[in-house]
Amino acid sequence: xxAVANSKVSAFVENWSLxxxxxxxxxxxxxxxKGMDFPTTRVEDWKYTRITRITNKxxxxxxxxxxxxxxxxxxxxxxxLVFVNGYFQKNLSTILEGDVITIADVNDxxxxxxxxxxxxxxxxxxxxxxxxxxxxxxxxxIPKNQKAAYPIHLLHVSTGERTVANVRHFIQAExxxxxxxxxxxxxxxxxxxxxxVVFEGHIQENAKLTINKLQSEExxxxxxxxxxxxxxxxxxxxxxxxxxGGLLVRxxxxxxxxxxxxxxxxxxxxxxxxxxxxxxxxxxxxxxxNCTSSETYKGVMDDQSxxxxxxxxxxxxDAQKIQAxxxxxxxxxxxxxxxxxxxxxEIYADDVRCSHGSTTGQLDEQAxxxxxxxxxxxxxxxxxxxxxxxxxxxxxxxxATYRAYVDELFWQKFGWQF
Amino acid sequence: xxxxxxxxxxxxxxxxxxxxxxxNIESDRAPNGINEDIIxxxxxxxxxxxxxxxxxxxxxxxxxxxxxxEWAHIxxxxxxxxxxxxxxxxxxxxxxxxxxxxxxxxxETMKKLGISMEEQKRLTGTAxxxxxxxxxxxxxxxxxxxxxxxxxxxxxxxxxxxxxxxKKYMGSVVPSKDNFYAALNSAVFTDGSFCYIPKGVxxxxxxxxxxxxxxxxxxxxxxxxVVADEGSYVSYLEGCTAPMRDExxxxxxxxxxxxxxxxxxxxxxxxxxxxxxxNGKGGVYNFVTKRGICEKNAKISWxxxxxxxxxxxxxxxxxxxxxxxxxxxxxxAVTNNFQQADTGTKMIHLGKNTKSTIISKGISAGQSHNSYxxxxxxHANADNARNFSQxxxxxxxxxSGAHTFPYIECKNNSAKIEHEATTSKIGEDQxxxxxxxxxxxxxxxxxxxxxxxxxxxxxxxxxxAVEAQKLLEISLENSVG
Numbered sequence: 020x021x022a023v024a025n026s027k028v029s030a031f032v033e034n035w036s037l038x039x040x041x042x043x044x045x046x047x048x049x050x051x052x053k054g055m056d057f058p059t060t061r062v063e064d065w066k067y068t069r070i071t072r073i074t075n076k077x078x079x080x081x082x083x084x085x086x087x088x089x090x091x092x093x094x095x096x097x098x099x100l101v102f103v104n105g106y107f108q109k110n111l112s113t114i115l116e117g118d119v120i121t122i123a124d125v126n127d128x129x130x131x132x133x134x135x136x137x138x139x140x141x142x143x144x145x146x147x148x149x150x151x152x153x154x155x156x157x158x159x160x161i162p163k164n165q166k167a168a169y170p171i172h173l174l175h176v177s178t179g180e181r182t183v184a185n186v187r188h189f190i191q192a193e194x195x196x197x198x199x200x201x202x203x204x205x206x207x208x209x210x211x212x213x214x215x216v217v218f219e220g221h222i223q224e225n226a227k228l229t230i231n232k233l234q235s236e237e238x239x240x241x242x243x244x245x246x247x248x249x250x251x252x253x254x255x256x257x258x259x260x261x262x263x264g265g266l267l268v269r270x271x272x273x274x275x276x277x278x279x280x281x282x283x284x285x286x287x288x289x290x291x292x293x294x295x296x297x298x299x300x301x302x303x304x305x306x307x308x309n310c311t312s313s314e315t316y317k318g319v320m321d322d323q324s325x326x327x328x329x330x331x332x333x334x335x336x337d338a339q340k341i342q343a344x345x346x347x348x349x350x351x352x353x354x355x356x357x358x359x360x361x362x363x364x365e366i367y368a369d370d371v372r373c374s375h376g377s378t379t380g381q382l383d384e385q386a387x388x389x390x391x392x393x394x395x396x397x398x399x400x401x402x403x404x405x406x407x408x409x410x411x412x413x414x415x416x417x418x419a420t421y422r423a424y425v426d427e428l429f430w431q432k433f434g435w436q437f
Numbered sequence: 438x439x440x441x442x443x444x445x446x447x448x449x450x451x452x453x454x455x456x457x458x459x460x461n462i463e464s465d466r467a468p469n470g471i472n473e474d475i476i477x478x479x480x481x482x483x484x485x486x487x488x489x490x491x492x493x494x495x496x497x498x499x500x501x502x503x504x505x506x507e508w509a510h511i512x513x514x515x516x517x518x519x520x521x522x523x524x525x526x527x528x529x530x531x532x533x534x535x536x537x538x539x540x541x542x543x544x545e546t547m548k549k550l551g552i553s554m555e556e557q558k559r560l561t562g563t564a565x566x567x568x569x570x571x572x573x574x575x576x577x578x579x580x581x582x583x584x585x586x587x588x589x590x591x592x593x594x595x596x597x598x599x600x601x602x603x604k605k606y607m608g609s610v611v612p613s614k615d616n617f618y619a620a621l622n623s624a625v626f627t628d629g630s631f632c633y634i635p636k637g638v639x640x641x642x643x644x645x646x647x648x649x650x651x652x653x654x655x656x657x658x659x660x661x662x663v664v665a666d667e668g669s670y671v672s673y674l675e676g677c678t679a680p681m682r683d684e685x686x687x688x689x690x691x692x693x694x695x696x697x698x699x700x701x702x703x704x705x706x707x708x709x710x711x712x713x714x715x716n717g718k719g720g721v722y723n724f725v726t727k728r729g730i731c732e733k734n735a736k737i738s739w740x741x742x743x744x745x746x747x748x749x750x751x752x753x754x755x756x757x758x759x760x761x762x763x764x765x766x767x768x769x770a771v772t773n774n775f776q777q778a779d780t781g782t783k784m785i786h787l788g789k790n791t792k793s794t795i796i797s798k799g800i801s802a803g804q805s806h807n808s809y810x811x812x813x814x815x816h817a818n819a820d821n822a823r824n825f826s827q828x829x830x831x832x833x834x835x836x837s838g839a840h841t842f843p844y845i846e847c848k849n850n851s852a853k854i855e856h857e858a859t860t861s862k863i864g865e866d867q868x869x870x871x872x873x874x875x876x877x878x879x880x881x882x883x884x885x886x887x888x889x890x891x892x893x894x895x896x897x898x899x900x901x902a903v904e905a906q907k908l909l910e911i912s913l914e915n916s917v918g
Contacts, residue, residue: 354817359844369833371860379847380853
C-alpha cells in the first residue's frame, strides 16, 4: 500500500485489501494511482459534481448476503448474476441451461483483454481504484454469429454501513452476435455505501448489443460508473440508463465508434429528489465515417436536487457523413432544484450533420390548466405531464417485460403511471 | 447616422488644424519587461492621480499570483511578458513614403471594401497630414456631443477631466483581479476610450465615425468604459473593416459597459486584425475581456463580426442585474487558414424577468478552428428568466473544425432556457442551384454565407453592415475545399 503513500487517495483505499488474481494489472493500477488526487470542481469534467461527500468518508469491503428476490425482474426469463457489495453470490444466481454464451469471472482472466481495446481511454481515479480492487465481475462472451438465447441480468445490491462495491464487467460481443443485457443496481439498508463500477464492452463487426441500466439505490448510496464501449464496423449499440436512486450518481459513459456504418443510441432518464446529485457524462467519439449516433436524455429535478448533463460528441477528421444528434431536456419542479447542462460538439470533418439541443424549464402552465379544467387535481395533472415528458425516452426501451417492471417501479416510487 | 464618407471628406477640407500634434515624443519608451517601476513610470507619464496608481499596483500584484489559463480550445505560443514594451508613446503612423509604395494586395482589399481613397491613405498611414487633420474633425463632433452633455474622450483625458466618474465606474464590471489578462490590462493599460451619456439623452449619432478617426495608433492594452446614465441610449462602434497591420502580437483590452436604469447600450465590433500568413505564421492574439452590467429595464446588445486575429479568445458578457433587463449577443466569427477562435458570451441572469438572446454563427475555412463557448446562468432569484441560444457552424473544408461548448446552469424553476446548435457544410444542392442560374461558385458561396449571417449583420449599423458583408466575402476568398 505504500505505493500510493501520502495522498487522499491512499487514505481512501487504505483499509481495502487486494483481491486475488490479476496481480500485474492491479499493481499497474496502483502505480498509476500514485500521486493522483480526487478531481475537484476546478477540473472541467467534474465542474458540476462535488465529490467531497464521498471522499471525506472511508469505506470498507464487506462480503455479505441477503435475499434478492425483490430485485428480480418479474416474468423475465434471464440469466441472473447477483453481486452483493461487489462480491459474486453464486447461490443466489441462476444460469439457465442451453445458451450459447460463456460467462467467466473477470478475475480469472489474464490481463490481455484490457490492453487492445481500452488503451485509448483516459482512466480516472475511480476507474483505477476499480482496476486495483475489483472484487468480482463477469466476462461475458457471445460467440460469433450467435444470438444469446436469454437476456443477461447483472443484479447488484449494496447493503451495510460504509461498504464499497468494486465491480468490473466486460462484454465481448463477437462478430455477428446479438445480446441483451440488464444491469440493475439496488441497495437495502445501506448507509453511506459506495458503488464503484466499471463496465466495458467490445461490439465487434455486425454485432448488436443492448444494455438497459437501472439505478434504483436508496438515497444514502453513492454510485460512480465508468462505462467504455468500443464499436467495430457495422455494429449496433444501444444503452438506456434510468437513474432514480442514489445520493450522488455519476455515469461516465464513453463510446468509441471505431468503424464505418455503426449505429449508436444512448437514452437516459434521471429523476432527482431530496438532495440527490445526478450526473450524466456521455462521450461519443466518431473516428470513422458513415455512422449515426442519437442521444436523448431527460431529467426531472425536484426538491433541492441537482441534475447534470454533459454530453460530448467528437467527429474526427475524415469521419465524413456522420449524423449525430443530441438532445437534453430538463424540468425543474421546485424552486430549489438546479440543472447544469453542457451539450458539446467537436467537429473536425465538414460533410456532417450534427446538432444538439438543450432546454430547461417548468411544466407548461396552460397544459396544467387544461387538465385541471377537466377535473384533475394539480398534483395529478403535473404527474401526468411529467410522465409524458419522460415517457418519450422510456418508449425507447424495447423489452416489454423490463418496461413493465420499470413502470411498476415508477408507480411505487413516484406514483406515476405510463 | 446619416454621416457619409463624402461629408467626412468635406468636413476635413473645411476644418482647420487646431491642435498641434507634432511634439517629438519618439523617445518616450519604457524598457521591455514588467515590474512595479514600469507601472509607476506609465502612471507618472500619464500624470495619473494616486488612486489610479494604487489600482494598477494592486492589479499587478494580483496578476503576479495568477497563471495563464489553459482551458480554451486554442493552441498558441504563450506571450513572453518580459519581452513586451508596456509603454511606447504613440508614434506618427507614417509607414509608407507615398501611395505607390503601399502593398497592392492591401489596396485591392480596401477597394473591395469600398473604403474611400482618403481613408485608404489614412489607414495605410500614407498621408500623415490627413491623420493630423482628423483630430480637428473629431473636435467638431465633440462640440455637438458636448451640447448634449455627452462626454466622449480618451481614457487618459477622462482620468484628468472626470476623475469622479472614472473612479466610480472603472473596475466595477471587470474587477482588476477578474482574470489573467484583465489583471494585466488593469496594471499596464495605456489608453482607451471613455464615454458617458447623461440622464435621458439619446446619443444622436453612432459613435463610430469619430472612432474610426480616433483609431490610429491604438495601444496594446486598451481600456474602454461606457456609462449610459438613466434612460439614455448610445450606439458604440469599435474597430474597423480595413485590415489592420499591427506589430503588437498580444492585445489584451478591457471593455466595461454600464447601463443604468432604463438605459440602452448597443456595442458593435468589427475586428479584422492581422490573422497571420497562409502558413499560420504571425498574427495577433486577441484576448479581450468585455462585460456589461444592466440595471433595471436596461439593455445591452453586443454585436461582433470577427474575421481577423490569429487567435481570438473573448466572451462579451452581460450581467443582467436589474429586473426586466435584456442582454443580447450577435456574433459572426470567421476563421480561415490557421486562425483559431474560442468565442461566445456569458449571460448572467440575476434579476427577475430578465431576457437574453444569443445568436452565434461560426464559419471555419482552411485549417482553422472555431469554437463557440457560452454560459447561460440563471440564479435562484431570477424568476421568469428567459434565454434563447442558437449556435450554428458552417464548415467550408474538411480540414477545419467547428466546436460548440455551451454551459447552461439553471437554479430557478420558472426560467425557460433553450439552446440549439447545428453543424453542417454548404449544401451541394444550394451551390448547384446558384450555378445553374449563372452565379459563379465563389459568388454563390458568398451569397449563401451572407444569408447565413443575415440575422447578425442586420444588427449592425447600416454602412457597417455593407462593409462587413464584403469583408466576409474577402475573408473567405479561395477557401472552398
